[in-house]
Amino acid sequence: MTKALGYRVLQALMVALIVGLLTFLMMEALPGDMAFRIAAHRYGYDAVNAAAAEAVRSELNLDRPAIAAFGRWFVDLLRLDFGTSVISGAPVIEEIRHQLGASLQLAGIALMLSLLIGPPLGLLAGLRAGGWLDRGLLIVSTALRSVPQFLMGLILIVLVSIHLGWLPAAGYGKASHFILPALTLALGLAAASARITRDAMAGVTASPFYAFGRWKGLSEPQMLRRHGLRHIGVALVTFLGLQFAMLVEGVVVIEAIFGWPGIGHALVHAIFGRDVPMVQGTALLLGLGFVALNALVDLAAHWIDPRESRA
Amino acid sequence: MSTVTTDIPIVAHRGWTVTQWAGAVIVAAMLGFAILAPMVFPADPLKQNLRHILGGPDATAPFGYDHLGRSLMARLASALRLSLSIAAAAVVSSAALGVSVGVLAAWHGGWVDRTLSLIADSFLALPGLLMVLIILAIVPSTPIAFWIGLSLILWIEYFRLSRAVARRLLVAPGVQASRLLGFGPVYIFRRHLWPELAPMLLTVASFGAATAIMTIAALGFVSVGMRAPTPELGLMMVEILPYYREAPMALMTPVLATFLTLLGLNLIAGGRRA
Numbered sequence: 001m002t003k004a005l006g007y008r009v010l011q012a013l014m015v016a017l018i019v020g021l022l023t024f025l026m027m028e029a030l031p032g033d034m035a036f037r038i039a040a041h042r043y044g045y046d047a048v049n050a051a052a053a054e055a056v057r058s059e060l061n062l063d064r065p066a067i068a069a070f071g072r073w074f075v076d077l078l079r080l081d082f083g084t085s086v087i088s089g090a091p092v093i094e095e096i097r098h099q100l101g102a103s104l105q106l107a108g109i110a111l112m113l114s115l116l117i118g119p120p121l122g123l124l125a126g127l128r129a130g131g132w133l134d135r136g137l138l139i140v141s142t143a144l145r146s147v148p149q150f151l152m153g154l155i156l157i158v159l160v161s162i163h164l165g166w167l168p169a170a171g172y173g174k175a176s177h178f179i180l181p182a183l184t185l186a187l188g189l190a191a192a193s194a195r196i197t198r199d200a201m202a203g204v205t206a207s208p209f210y211a212f213g214r215w216k217g218l219s220e221p222q223m224l225r226r227h228g229l230r231h232i233g234v235a236l237v238t239f240l241g242l243q244f245a246m247l248v249e250g251v252v253v254i255e256a257i258f259g260w261p262g263i264g265h266a267l268v269h270a271i272f273g274r275d276v277p278m279v280q281g282t283a284l285l286l287g288l289g290f291v292a293l294n295a296l297v298d299l300a301a302h303w304i305d306p307r308e309s310r311a
Numbered sequence: 312m313s314t315v316t317t318d319i320p321i322v323a324h325r326g327w328t329v330t331q332w333a334g335a336v337i338v339a340a341m342l343g344f345a346i347l348a349p350m351v352f353p354a355d356p357l358k359q360n361l362r363h364i365l366g367g368p369d370a371t372a373p374f375g376y377d378h379l380g381r382s383l384m385a386r387l388a389s390a391l392r393l394s395l396s397i398a399a400a401a402v403v404s405s406a407a408l409g410v411s412v413g414v415l416a417a418w419h420g421g422w423v424d425r426t427l428s429l430i431a432d433s434f435l436a437l438p439g440l441l442m443v444l445i446i447l448a449i450v451p452s453t454p455i456a457f458w459i460g461l462s463l464i465l466w467i468e469y470f471r472l473s474r475a476v477a478r479r480l481l482v483a484p485g486v487q488a489s490r491l492l493g494f495g496p497v498y499i500f501r502r503h504l505w506p507e508l509a510p511m512l513l514t515v516a517s518f519g520a521a522t523a524i525m526t527i528a529a530l531g532f533v534s535v536g537m538r539a540p541t542p543e544l545g546l547m548m549v550e551i552l553p554y555y556r557e558a559p560m561a562l563m564t565p566v567l568a569t570f571l572t573l574l575g576l577n578l579i580a581g582g583r584r585a
Contacts, residue, residue, distance in 0.1 A: 014433030026449040111340035142581065145576035148525040150532045151566065154548060158562070162555060205564065249440040271448040271535045279448040287437045294436075 001302055008079055008295040015287040016077060022068040023280050025059045036276060038086050056086075073280070082284070083277035085270075092281035096263060100285075102172065102264030103255065110185035114243075118190035119197040119236060125252055126201025127224075137194060144191035153184040153257045169260035181258040185250045188263050189243050193236065200235035233304045241297045248286050319411050334517075334578025341572045345391035354385035356542045365558040375562050377547075378554045383564050386542035391568060393537070394544060397454050398523035401461035408462070409469025410508070414500060416470070417477030424474075431470045439464035443526055444535070452537055457527055465519045472515055476508050517580035521573050528569055544569045 035057035040048045042056070076083060082092035125134040147155070160180060161169035171177045204210055204227070213223050252264035260263070263282055270278035327335070354371055360380035368375045372382035379550060416427040435440075443460035450456040480486055484502045494502075524544075530536030530543025547565040555562050 010429075011436045018433055018437055022442070023449060024446050026446055055430060121412050142577060143574070146521075146570055146577050148529055148569070148573070150529040150545065151548075154532070154552070154566070158555060171320070245438045248438045252440060252444070253529050253533055267444065268533055268535055271444060274448065276448060279445060283441045283445050285435075286441055290438055291436050298541060 001298075004298045004302075005295055008298070011294075012288055012291045015291060016074070016284060019280060019284045019287060020070055020074055020077075023143050023276060024067070026074075027276070032192045040086060077284075082281040085275055085278045087270075087273045087275045087278070092277050095266065095278065096281060096285055098103055099261060099263045099266045102260060103251055103264065106178070106181055106185070106255070106260055106262060107251055109182040110189065110250075111243075111247065113182055113186035114189035114193060117186060117216060118193035119232075120199025121190075122194035123201055123232070125194070127196040127205060129198075129202040129205065134198065137198065141191040141195050144187060147188075149188045149246075150253045150257060152187055153181070153254055156180050156184055157257075172259070172261050177258075177260075181260055184254055184258075185247065188250060189246060190248065192243065193239065196235055196239045197232055200232040201228065230304060234301055237297060237301045237304060240300075241294045244290055244293045244297075248290050252286075330578050330581075334575045334580075337571055337575030338579065341391060341568065341575065342395060345388050347394060348384055348388035352382075354382040355383040356381060356389040357540050358382075365554055365561065369388055375558070375561060377551055378558075383561060386547060387564055387568055388544040389570070390544045390547060390565065393454065393531065393542070394524045394527050394572070397457050397461065397527060398520040400458050401465055401523050402519045404458070405462045405465035405519065406469050406512060406516060409466040410473040410512075412466070413470040413473030414477045414496075414504065417474050417481055418496060427470070428474070430465050434467050439522065440526060440529075443530065447530065447535055449524055452530075452535070454537075457523075457536075461523045461526060465522065468515045468519065469512070472511060473504075476511070477504055480504055480507060483539055514580045517576045521576040521580070524569070524572055524576070 036048065036053040039052045039056045042048075043052055080093075082096070084091050085095055088095065121133075121137060124244065125131070125137045128134060144152075148193055157169045157180065159169050167176055167180055168174075169180070210223065213227050218226070251262065252267055254260070254263035254266045257260045263286065267279065267282040267286075269275075270282060314533075352371060352373060358381060360376070363369075363372070363376040363380040365378055366372075366376040366380070372384055374383035374387065412427055412431075414474055416424040442463050443457065445461040446456050446463075464568065480503055483503075486499060489503065491497050527536060527543065528545035528548075531543040531547075532549050534546075534549065537543040537546055538551065544565045548562060551558070551565075552561045
């Protein structure tokens with residue numbers, strides 16, 4: 001277990017390295033003047049001139065070679081300094097702190113909603129593998145997988161907001177604002193977790209130990225409680241790691257669509273403004289959050305099934 | 312849009328299932344439409360005709376017109392060509408990179424294998440969309456930027472798959488005999504590894520193409536992808552959305568095309584379950 005967690009720490013360092021290297025390589029490869037573009041975003045394209053670009057250049061040390069800038073960024077990072085936004089001038093960490101709460105709320109509700117929809121359906125389908133529910137679920141989940149999350153959001157906006165007028169399409173603050181973005185995220189996640197639960201359950205019911213349990217006279221609910229759920233639990237929890245990737249990516253896109261004031265929304269805005277430190281900081285935080293969640297998944301899987309064989 | 316990782320067991324199989332054929336027919340139809348539509352109904356996807364704003368179908372524009380009076384069919388065909396070419400380019404380059412690095416890792420083993428695996432695992436730790444977003448934050452949104460970003464995401468699956476297959480096969484008696492007889496890596500790869508690997512690559516490639524198409528469309532939809540007036544599936548949807556009440560079918564055109572393309576690819580990839 002210590003080995004697995006140590007590996008996650010290594011992974012976190014590598015994530016920081018990739019985010020940093022990628023941005024600095026791209027900046028180096030890009031023709032044109034970075035300082036001029038940042039200045040244009042600060043002062044507007046009409047007001048910008050060579051002097052303003054020079055000022056930005058010396059302020060942000062853009063005249064240094066990329067490798068030096070990368071080294072500095074990485075050293076600052078180790079001191080937990082994420083830099084300052086080139087547009088607002090505020091520290092990146094402050095900007096992110098404001099948005100992170102809103103994102104976590106949305107992600108948390110979506111995850112809970114998806115766990116209420118996906119695994120129970122998969123469980124029922126897996127118990128009667130080949131039955132009508134199983135076949136129906138296969139068709140629905142294949143179709144859902146072909147509907148990207150942004151498209152699901154679009155469909156819900158068109159149906160629920162525009163046609164029926166039941167819920168607001170965008171906004172933040174009231175409970176009603178949560179429903180559409182959370183549901184959009186949850187449906188995509190549920191389609192995946194339903195499949196995993198179904199396959200795990202079908203595997204368990206077909207296994208010799210399940211047949212033996214039945215043979216010694218346990219009832220179906222007893223069987224499920226004693227021998228079924230723990231086996232599915234491991235598959236499902238391990239799979240949660242994959243779901244977090246979907247969740248992190250989903251949050252970025254869904255927030256932009258529903259105007260949710262979270263970290264994904266901020267990332268998209270930072271890209272508009274070519275606010276590189278902000279993009280680096282946000283991407284890094286999302287990446288590190290992803291690694292941390294996976295470490296939690298490792299721990300949970302270990303707790304459900306402490307046998308070391310899977311490590 | 313999430314990158315599909317091979318936690319789903321990939322089983323080698325020869326011969327296609329009915330579902331896979333259905334998927335192939337759908338993908339071929341979309342491809343055929345993208346190539347043939349401009350030949351049968353030639354129209355400039357960028358040309359605005361203000362008399363036709365949100366107009367219904369006619370002989371020159373069988374899918375009607377958008378909010379700027381541009382032919383929806385011309386724009387859709389052009390958007391599909393863009394998405395499919397970027398997806399194809401990304402799949403080919405990432406497969407070439409992933410397979411060669413994967414086989415290299417398995418062939419050499421030891422520290423070469425450990426180093427390459429650590430690099431691959433670190434890429435896996437960064438959600439794929441973020442990788443593309445970082446690139447788009449700095450480089451202008453061109454097809455090449457998408458191609459590089461998507462290749463950086465997609466190569467990992469090929470690496471993991473080909474490394475696993477190569478590690479298993481390189482210790483098989485037949486391959487050992489070939490090595491002892493002095494056959495080179497190229498021969499062994501072609502003769503022993505490729506026949507096992509090729510059918511599995513199809514699954515990874517279809518998932519990869521689906522990931523690519525979803526990513527391009529999603530970023531277009533949130534306006535950080537391809538820039539207007541380029542016809543792109545996601546961009547077309549967000550442009551037409553405000554006019555939904557006047558012309559609902561105009562929105563359905565890119566929505567259905569995206570859904571069908573992804574459905575086709577997913578059926579090819581996941582069809583072995585049928």
